Amino acid sequence: MGVLRSGMRPLSSLILSNIVRYALLIIGGVICFVPLGWMLSTSLKMPGTEFIFPPNLIPRPVVWSNYIDAVTRPGHPFFLYTRNSVVITFLATLGTVLTSSFVAFGFARIRFRGRDFWFIVLLSTLMLPDVVRLIPSFILFKLLGWIDTLLPLIVPFWFGVNAFYVFLIRQYFRTIPLELDEAALMDGAAYVRIYWQVILPISGPVLGAVTIFSVLSHWNDFLGPLIYTNSVDLRTLALGLRFFMSRTGTDWNQLMAASILMLAPILVLFFSMQRYFIRGIHMTGFGGR
Amino acid sequence: MAIIRSMLGSRTQLRRDFLGYMFIAPWLVGFILFTAGPMVGLVYLAFTRYPVLSPPTFNGLDNLDRMLGDRFFTISLWNTAYFTFLGVPAQVVWALMLALLLNMRVHGVNVFRTLYYLPTIIPGVASVFLWMYIFNPDYGLANYILSLFGVPGQAWLWDPELSKPSLIIMELWRVGTMMVVFLAGLQGVPQSLYDAAAIDGAGRFAQFRHVTVPLITPLIFFNLVVGIISSFQIFTAAYIATQGGPVHTTLFYVLFVYRHAFENLRMGYASLLAWVLFFIILVFTIVQFRMARIWVFYEVE
Numbered sequence: 001m002g003v004l005r006s007g008m009r010p011l012s013s014l015i016l017s018n019i020v021r022y023a024l025l026i027i028g029g030v031i032c033f034v035p036l037g038w039m040l041s042t043s044l045k046m047p048g049t050e051f052i053f054p055p056n057l058i059p060r061p062v063v064w065s066n067y068i069d070a071v072t073r074p075g076h077p078f079f080l081y082t083r084n085s086v087v088i089t090f091l092a093t094l095g096t097v098l099t100s101s102f103v104a105f106g107f108a109r110i111r112f113r114g115r116d117f118w119f120i121v122l123l124s125t126l127m128l129p130d131v132v133r134l135i136p137s138f139i140l141f142k143l144l145g146w147i148d149t150l151l152p153l154i155v156p157f158w159f160g161v162n163a164f165y166v167f168l169i170r171q172y173f174r175t176i177p178l179e180l181d182e183a184a185l186m187d188g189a190a191y192v193r194i195y196w197q198v199i200l201p202i203s204g205p206v207l208g209a210v211t212i213f214s215v216l217s218h219w220n221d222f223l224g225p226l227i228y229t230n231s232v233d234l235r236t237l238a239l240g241l242r243f244f245m246s247r248t249g250t251d252w253n254q255l256m257a258a259s260i261l262m263l264a265p266i267l268v269l270f271f272s273m274q275r276y277f278i279r280g281i282h283m284t285g286f287g288g289r
Numbered sequence: 290m291a292i293i294r295s296m297l298g299s300r301t302q303l304r305r306d307f308l309g310y311m312f313i314a315p316w317l318v319g320f321i322l323f324t325a326g327p328m329v330g331l332v333y334l335a336f337t338r339y340p341v342l343s344p345p346t347f348n349g350l351d352n353l354d355r356m357l358g359d360r361f362f363t364i365s366l367w368n369t370a371y372f373t374f375l376g377v378p379a380q381v382v383w384a385l386m387l388a389l390l391l392n393m394r395v396h397g398v399n400v401f402r403t404l405y406y407l408p409t410i411i412p413g414v415a416s417v418f419l420w421m422y423i424f425n426p427d428y429g430l431a432n433y434i435l436s437l438f439g440v441p442g443q444a445w446l447w448d449p450e451l452s453k454p455s456l457i458i459m460e461l462w463r464v465g466t467m468m469v470v471f472l473a474g475l476q477g478v479p480q481s482l483y484d485a486a487a488i489d490g491a492g493r494f495a496q497f498r499h500v501t502v503p504l505i506t507p508l509i510f511f512n513l514v515v516g517i518i519s520s521f522q523i524f525t526a527a528y529i530a531t532q533g534g535p536v537h538t539t540l541f542y543v544l545f546v547y548r549h550a551f552e553n554l555r556m557g558y559a560s561l562l563a564w565v566l567f568f569i570i571l572v573f574t575i576v577q578f579r580m581a582r583i584w585v586f587y588e589v590e
Contacts, residue, residue: 001398021393025401030388032405035295038430039419053428103316112309129522130569131543135550136327159319205488208534222525238414270410
């Protein structure tokens with residue numbers, strides 16, 4: 001229909017309107033890209049030249065040493081920070097995907113008494129601001145002796161605490177025909193098998209979307225590690241970045257290089273799973289925070 | 290027979306109940322341990338003095354008393370309200386504009402979709418540092434761009450007048466989630482409606498005003514609600530970039546709570562403050578849902 005409409009208009013006005021469209025798209029693109037380009041450019045500048053005003057938009061000369069300096073800073077074990085971030089992100093995401101889908105299976109496919117009530121309770125936790133959970137959780141973890149360990153950043157996610165993911169997966173599970181699991185009187189083990197061998201394998205899109213949301217949120221989390229850990233050995237990348245800044249001055253080149261290194265795996269994930277991601281958002285009509 | 294059948298029926302139901310609770314057990318346990326339990330604890334703590342190192346002692350309404358006389362409570366509320374009520378509408382408008390651009394039918398629009406979304410996946414901390422550098426009064430990119438237009442340089446985050454607007458600009462850069470939500474909605478508007486409007490002589494703007502906007506009001510509403518809830522909780526930017534300054538102009542509510550809880554070790558007082566934020570968010574969400582009945586248009590009713 002759109003083709004028909006534009007087909008009726010003269011060619012010259014079609015070309016003109018396309019030029020306007022591209023011009024607008026490019027203006028928006030420049031606004032989105034300039035800060036990122038600035039980050040990249042700063043990370044490649046010779047130390048010292050980042051303080052020049054007016055600034056050079058293109059680094060001259062291009063140096064890579066900032067990246068090496070950033071990961072070998074004395075007293076700031078970059079690779080250890082990376083390992084901590086990887087461990088937390090991996091274990092928390094694994095727990096999130098497994099338990100959210102397990103719980104979602106119950107809500108989506110078994111008609112038990114009290115189901116609607118608990119589902120509403122689940123949804124209402126979406127409205128709870130994190131800060132309300134923060135203080136009592138801190139006290140709980142303190143009682144458990146978990147402060148200054150990585151446990152508070154991992155264990156809660158093995159209990160399906162993120163209602164949004166449970167909701168997302170449940171919506172998807174409900175689109176799968178029920179015949180499979182209602183056919184016979186079965187015991188619990190059979191149900192678990194259906195969840196594991198029938199439902200999960202055909203739920204790639206939604207599990208992919210949840211994986212991306214979860215990886216992003218754990219990799220980028222700042223407040224959690226800030227509150228629950230103290231030791232240098234337990235710092236995550238998000239926390240570690242802060243120590244490029246000091247009262248005596250900031251190594252902007254190194255800071256930007258470290259930021260790019262932190263961003264790189266996320267970019268790879270984003271580009272390789274972009275399809276799932278977009279579909280995940282379309283599935284519910286909205287995305288995660 | 291009938292009795293046996295009804296017993297059988299109830300046995301099936303019992304089995305379903307058992308299976309259902311077996312599956313939701315992880316969440317149920319987590320909910321009690323990490324949400325419900327802590328929240329009940331938080332109610333109690335709000336009425337105590339709790340310096341963390343020693344156990345909480347009940348002190349009645351002392352915390353409430355303290356809050357009502359606390360100048361910084363008012364300041365942090367004002368700062369948060371300013372940031373939210375200027376920032377979130379700006380984000381919604383900007384995200385909608387970007388989504389409209391991305392909804393145009395031109396070749397290669399997918400490349401732009403990725404590009405526009407990219408800032409949103411940047412780690413929050415990295416984004417804050419990047420903008421601190423951009424806003425640097427002496428050698429930042431922002432002042433360079435101003436200088437191209439002959440505008441004198443600003444102190445941005447370090448200027449009490451500009452600190453909050455600077456943070457709003459920073460957040461505007463990362464509206465990707467809102468934008469994708471709008472884009473999904475725009476793609477759901479049937480072309481036939483535009484064609485019908487065009488036949489009636491509606492121009493581009495009239496089509497936008499009378500076809501597009503009414504159909505995406507549910508998404509505007511959703512973005513406003515979610516945007517306000519998350520904007521009330523701004524923390525990282527203020528904690529890292531401005532530490533609440535200059536002259537308390539970026540002392541936002543969660544930073545204020547954080548300082549009392551984890552720096553001054555006044556957990557009791559901080560618990561009350563956390564509850565107050567919860568009620569503020571709850572009230573705003575309810576008010577928005579009430580107002581939605583007037584302006585949000587649902588197709589199926």
